[in-house]
Amino acid sequence: MEITREATDEELVEKTVSGTVIRTVNLKIRRYNPEVDEEPHWETYEVPVTPGDRLLNSLGHVKGYIDGTLTFRRSCAHGICGSDAMRINGVNRLACKVLLKDLLTRDGEEVTIEPIKGLPVLKDLIVDMEPFFAAYRAVKPFLIAYGNEPTKERLQSAEDRARFDDTTKCILCAACTSSCPVFWNDGEYFGPAAIVNAHRFIFDSRDQGSEERLEILNDAEGVWRCRTTFNCTDACPRGIEVTKAIQEVKRALLFRRV
Ligand code: SF4
Numbered sequence: 346m347e348i349t350r351e352a353t354d355e356e357l358v359e360k361t362v363s364g365t366v367i368r369t370v371n372l373k374i375r376r377y378n379p380e381v382d383e384e385p386h387w388e389t390y391e392v393p394v395t396p397g398d399r400l401l402n403s404l405g406h407v408k409g410y411i412d413g414t415l416t417f418r419r420s421c422a423h424g425i426c427g428s429d430a431m432r433i434n435g436v437n438r439l440a441c442k443v444l445l446k447d448l449l450t451r452d453g454e455e456v457t458i459e460p461i462k463g464l465p466v467l468k469d470l471i472v473d474m475e476p477f478f479a480a481y482r483a484v485k486p487f488l489i490a491y492g493n494e495p496t497k498e499r500l501q502s503a504e505d506r507a508r509f510d511d512t513t514k515c516i517l518c519a520a521c522t523s524s525c526p527v528f529w530n531d532g533e534y535f536g537p538a539a540i541v542n543a544h545r546f547i548f549d550s551r552d553q554g555s556e557e558r559l560e561i562l563n564d565a566e567g568v569w570r571c572r573t574t575f576n577c578t579d580a581c582p583r584g585i586e587v588t589k590a591i592q593e594v595k596r597a598l599l600f601r602r603v
Protein backbone atom coordinates (compact mmCIF):
# COMPACT_ATOMS: atom_id res chain seq x y z
CA MET A 346 0.00 0.00 0.00
CA GLU A 347 1.37 3.39 -0.99
CA ILE A 348 0.85 6.31 1.37
CA THR A 349 1.73 9.80 0.15
CA ARG A 350 2.87 12.54 2.48
CA GLU A 351 0.88 15.18 0.52
CA ALA A 352 -2.18 13.95 2.35
CA THR A 353 -0.97 15.64 5.52
CA ASP A 354 -0.82 19.08 3.92
CA GLU A 355 -4.53 19.69 3.74
CA GLU A 356 -6.79 20.39 6.65
CA LEU A 357 -9.05 17.48 5.97
CA VAL A 358 -8.56 15.38 2.90
CA GLU A 359 -10.00 12.24 1.52
CA LYS A 360 -7.78 10.96 -1.18
CA THR A 361 -7.59 7.67 -3.00
CA VAL A 362 -4.12 6.20 -3.23
CA SER A 363 -4.02 2.69 -4.65
CA GLY A 364 -7.65 2.32 -3.61
CA THR A 365 -7.06 3.37 -0.02
CA VAL A 366 -8.79 6.40 1.44
CA ILE A 367 -6.47 8.65 3.40
CA ARG A 368 -7.70 11.48 5.58
CA THR A 369 -6.29 13.55 8.35
CA VAL A 370 -7.59 13.45 11.87
CA ASN A 371 -6.97 15.70 14.85
CA LEU A 372 -5.70 13.96 17.95
CA LYS A 373 -6.28 16.06 21.06
CA ILE A 374 -3.86 14.72 23.65
CA ARG A 375 -3.58 15.61 27.32
CA ARG A 376 0.07 16.51 27.90
CA TYR A 377 1.94 16.84 31.18
CA ASN A 378 5.65 17.07 31.79
CA PRO A 379 6.29 17.43 35.54
CA GLU A 380 9.65 19.08 34.82
CA VAL A 381 8.13 22.08 33.05
CA ASP A 382 4.33 22.05 33.49
CA GLU A 383 2.46 23.12 36.59
CA GLU A 384 -0.78 21.70 35.22
CA PRO A 385 -1.68 19.29 32.42
CA HIS A 386 -2.80 20.91 29.16
CA TRP A 387 -4.20 19.81 25.81
CA GLU A 388 -2.33 19.78 22.52
CA THR A 389 -3.80 18.91 19.13
CA TYR A 390 -1.93 17.13 16.34
CA GLU A 391 -3.12 16.52 12.80
CA VAL A 392 -2.19 13.06 11.55
CA PRO A 393 -2.90 11.14 8.32
CA VAL A 394 -4.83 7.91 8.72
CA THR A 395 -5.87 5.01 6.54
CA PRO A 396 -8.89 2.80 7.31
CA GLY A 397 -6.73 0.10 8.87
CA ASP A 398 -4.87 2.39 11.27
CA ARG A 399 -5.15 1.82 14.96
CA LEU A 400 -4.78 4.66 17.40
CA LEU A 401 -1.35 3.36 18.43
CA ASN A 402 -0.16 3.88 14.82
CA SER A 403 -1.24 7.50 14.98
CA LEU A 404 0.39 8.11 18.36
CA GLY A 405 3.55 6.66 16.82
CA HIS A 406 3.16 9.11 13.94
CA VAL A 407 2.97 12.05 16.36
CA LYS A 408 6.04 10.83 18.23
CA GLY A 409 8.01 9.97 15.11
CA TYR A 410 7.18 12.94 12.87
CA ILE A 411 5.67 15.78 14.90
CA ASP A 412 6.71 15.83 18.57
CA GLY A 413 9.23 13.32 19.88
CA THR A 414 8.54 14.34 23.47
CA LEU A 415 5.10 12.68 23.50
CA THR A 416 5.32 9.86 26.03
CA PHE A 417 3.19 6.72 26.18
CA ARG A 418 3.65 3.04 26.96
CA ARG A 419 3.31 0.30 24.39
CA SER A 420 5.02 -2.98 23.62
CA CYS A 421 3.30 -5.78 21.73
CA ALA A 422 0.89 -3.68 19.60
CA HIS A 423 -1.40 -6.72 19.51
CA GLY A 424 -3.58 -6.45 22.62
CA ILE A 425 -1.51 -8.88 24.68
CA CYS A 426 0.93 -7.00 26.91
CA GLY A 427 -1.65 -4.61 28.39
CA SER A 428 0.69 -1.63 28.47
CA ASP A 429 -1.21 0.93 26.36
CA ALA A 430 -4.51 1.36 28.19
CA MET A 431 -5.64 4.98 27.88
CA ARG A 432 -8.81 7.02 27.98
CA ILE A 433 -9.94 7.45 24.38
CA ASN A 434 -12.92 9.73 23.77
CA GLY A 435 -13.73 9.30 27.44
CA VAL A 436 -13.64 5.50 27.43
CA ASN A 437 -10.81 3.21 28.57
CA ARG A 438 -9.36 1.25 25.67
CA LEU A 439 -6.09 -0.26 24.47
CA ALA A 440 -4.66 2.10 21.83
CA CYS A 441 -3.40 -0.87 19.80
CA LYS A 442 -6.88 -2.40 19.52
CA VAL A 443 -8.86 0.71 18.58
CA LEU A 444 -9.35 1.40 14.87
CA LEU A 445 -9.43 5.12 14.19
CA LYS A 446 -12.24 4.67 11.71
CA ASP A 447 -14.41 3.35 14.55
CA LEU A 448 -13.82 6.54 16.53
CA LEU A 449 -14.77 8.89 13.71
CA THR A 450 -18.33 9.31 12.64
CA ARG A 451 -17.89 12.47 10.58
CA ASP A 452 -15.13 14.44 8.90
CA GLY A 453 -13.03 16.79 11.00
CA GLU A 454 -13.95 15.08 14.25
CA GLU A 455 -11.42 15.10 17.08
CA VAL A 456 -10.22 12.15 19.05
CA THR A 457 -9.36 12.92 22.67
CA ILE A 458 -6.69 10.90 24.42
CA GLU A 459 -5.95 11.06 28.14
CA PRO A 460 -4.16 8.92 30.71
CA ILE A 461 -6.34 6.41 32.58
CA LYS A 462 -7.93 7.86 35.74
CA GLY A 463 -7.31 7.19 39.41
CA LEU A 464 -3.55 6.64 39.21
CA PRO A 465 -0.87 9.37 39.49
CA VAL A 466 0.23 10.73 36.11
CA LEU A 467 4.01 10.53 35.67
CA LYS A 468 4.22 12.08 32.20
CA ASP A 469 1.72 12.59 29.36
CA LEU A 470 -0.15 9.27 28.97
CA ILE A 471 1.96 7.33 31.47
CA VAL A 472 0.60 6.70 34.96
CA ASP A 473 2.25 5.18 38.00
CA MET A 474 0.98 1.59 38.00
CA GLU A 475 2.45 0.72 41.41
CA PRO A 476 -0.81 1.16 43.41
CA PHE A 477 -2.52 -1.08 40.86
CA PHE A 478 0.14 -3.80 41.12
CA ALA A 479 0.26 -3.49 44.92
CA ALA A 480 -3.46 -4.44 45.02
CA TYR A 481 -2.75 -7.29 42.58
CA ARG A 482 0.07 -8.66 44.75
CA ALA A 483 -2.07 -8.34 47.89
CA VAL A 484 -4.55 -10.99 46.72
CA LYS A 485 -1.80 -13.61 46.30
CA PRO A 486 -2.20 -14.24 42.56
CA PHE A 487 -0.41 -17.58 42.51
CA LEU A 488 -1.22 -21.21 43.23
CA ILE A 489 -1.07 -22.04 46.93
CA ALA A 490 -0.66 -25.71 47.78
CA TYR A 491 0.28 -27.23 51.13
CA GLY A 492 1.63 -30.65 52.03
CA ASN A 493 4.28 -32.68 50.31
CA GLU A 494 5.47 -31.95 46.81
CA PRO A 495 3.38 -34.04 44.41
CA THR A 496 5.15 -36.80 42.52
CA LYS A 497 3.14 -36.05 39.40
CA GLU A 498 1.34 -33.04 37.96
CA ARG A 499 -1.79 -31.81 39.70
CA LEU A 500 -4.64 -33.07 37.57
CA GLN A 501 -7.86 -31.18 36.97
CA SER A 502 -11.03 -32.06 35.08
CA ALA A 503 -12.12 -30.02 32.08
CA GLU A 504 -15.17 -28.89 34.07
CA ASP A 505 -13.02 -27.68 36.96
CA ARG A 506 -10.72 -25.86 34.54
CA ALA A 507 -13.70 -24.18 32.90
CA ARG A 508 -14.79 -22.76 36.28
CA PHE A 509 -12.16 -20.01 36.14
CA ASP A 510 -11.38 -19.92 32.42
CA ASP A 511 -12.69 -16.38 31.90
CA THR A 512 -10.49 -14.79 34.54
CA THR A 513 -7.30 -16.42 33.19
CA LYS A 514 -7.51 -14.02 30.24
CA CYS A 515 -6.54 -10.93 32.25
CA ILE A 516 -3.54 -9.02 30.88
CA LEU A 517 -3.34 -6.55 33.80
CA CYS A 518 -3.94 -3.51 31.63
CA ALA A 519 -5.84 -1.66 34.41
CA ALA A 520 -8.61 -0.53 32.03
CA CYS A 521 -11.20 -1.96 34.43
CA THR A 522 -9.81 -0.64 37.70
CA SER A 523 -9.19 2.84 36.30
CA SER A 524 -12.76 3.06 34.96
CA CYS A 525 -14.27 2.29 38.37
CA PRO A 526 -15.82 5.32 40.17
CA VAL A 527 -15.18 3.68 43.56
CA PHE A 528 -11.47 3.42 42.71
CA TRP A 529 -11.37 7.07 41.57
CA ASN A 530 -12.83 8.20 44.88
CA ASP A 531 -10.98 5.77 47.12
CA GLY A 532 -7.50 4.77 46.03
CA GLU A 533 -7.47 2.11 48.77
CA TYR A 534 -10.10 -0.07 47.06
CA PHE A 535 -8.49 -3.21 45.64
CA GLY A 536 -10.26 -2.62 42.33
CA PRO A 537 -11.75 -5.01 39.77
CA ALA A 538 -8.47 -6.32 38.31
CA ALA A 539 -7.19 -7.55 41.69
CA ILE A 540 -10.53 -9.27 42.34
CA VAL A 541 -10.47 -10.87 38.88
CA ASN A 542 -7.03 -12.28 39.61
CA ALA A 543 -8.11 -13.50 43.03
CA HIS A 544 -11.10 -15.19 41.34
CA ARG A 545 -8.74 -16.99 38.98
CA PHE A 546 -7.24 -18.88 41.98
CA ILE A 547 -10.19 -18.95 44.40
CA PHE A 548 -12.10 -21.14 41.96
CA ASP A 549 -9.14 -23.30 40.94
CA SER A 550 -9.76 -26.81 42.32
CA ARG A 551 -5.99 -27.34 42.79
CA ASP A 552 -5.55 -24.26 44.98
CA GLN A 553 -5.63 -24.35 48.80
CA GLY A 554 -5.40 -20.62 49.46
CA SER A 555 -8.99 -19.63 48.78
CA GLU A 556 -9.79 -18.93 52.43
CA GLU A 557 -6.79 -16.62 52.74
CA ARG A 558 -7.79 -14.69 49.64
CA LEU A 559 -11.42 -14.47 50.66
CA GLU A 560 -10.38 -13.04 54.04
CA ILE A 561 -8.25 -10.44 52.27
CA LEU A 562 -11.16 -9.46 50.03
CA ASN A 563 -13.55 -9.35 53.00
CA ASP A 564 -11.60 -6.27 54.12
CA ALA A 565 -13.17 -2.80 54.27
CA GLU A 566 -11.39 -1.95 51.00
CA GLY A 567 -12.26 -5.31 49.48
CA VAL A 568 -14.99 -6.75 47.38
CA TRP A 569 -17.89 -5.11 49.24
CA ARG A 570 -16.89 -1.69 47.92
CA CYS A 571 -18.06 -2.74 44.43
CA ARG A 572 -21.24 -0.88 43.45
CA THR A 573 -21.92 -3.00 40.35
CA THR A 574 -21.71 -0.16 37.85
CA PHE A 575 -20.43 -2.48 35.08
CA ASN A 576 -17.84 0.12 33.92
CA CYS A 577 -15.19 -2.55 34.42
CA THR A 578 -16.92 -5.12 32.24
CA ASP A 579 -17.48 -2.52 29.51
CA ALA A 580 -13.83 -1.47 29.60
CA CYS A 581 -12.17 -4.89 29.55
CA PRO A 582 -10.37 -5.40 26.21
CA ARG A 583 -10.32 -9.16 26.81
CA GLY A 584 -14.07 -9.43 27.14
CA ILE A 585 -13.82 -10.77 30.69
CA GLU A 586 -17.11 -10.67 32.60
CA VAL A 587 -15.48 -8.66 35.37
CA THR A 588 -18.64 -7.72 37.27
CA LYS A 589 -19.79 -11.34 37.21
CA ALA A 590 -16.44 -12.47 38.63
CA ILE A 591 -16.76 -9.91 41.43
CA GLN A 592 -20.29 -11.13 42.17
CA GLU A 593 -19.04 -14.73 42.33
CA VAL A 594 -16.38 -13.76 44.85
CA LYS A 595 -19.02 -11.95 46.93
CA ARG A 596 -21.21 -15.05 46.84
CA ALA A 597 -18.28 -17.26 47.82
CA LEU A 598 -17.71 -14.98 50.79
CA LEU A 599 -21.35 -15.10 51.80
CA PHE A 600 -21.61 -18.85 51.54
CA ARG A 601 -17.92 -19.77 51.94
CA ARG A 602 -18.54 -22.46 49.33
CA VAL A 603 -16.09 -22.53 46.44
S1 SF4 B 1 -9.83 -7.66 33.86
FE1 SF4 B 1 -9.72 -6.90 31.73
S2 SF4 B 1 -9.61 -4.65 31.94
FE2 SF4 B 1 -9.14 -5.53 33.95
S3 SF4 B 1 -6.89 -5.61 34.01
FE3 SF4 B 1 -7.65 -7.62 33.30
S4 SF4 B 1 -7.66 -7.47 31.04
FE4 SF4 B 1 -7.48 -5.36 31.81
Ligand code: FES
Binds near residue numbers: 420421422424439
Ligand atom coordinates in the same frame (compact mmCIF):
# COMPACT_ATOMS: atom_id res chain seq x y z
S1 FES C 1 0.74 -2.53 23.06
FE1 FES C 1 0.48 -4.44 24.07
S2 FES C 1 -1.64 -4.45 24.55
FE2 FES C 1 -1.42 -2.69 23.31
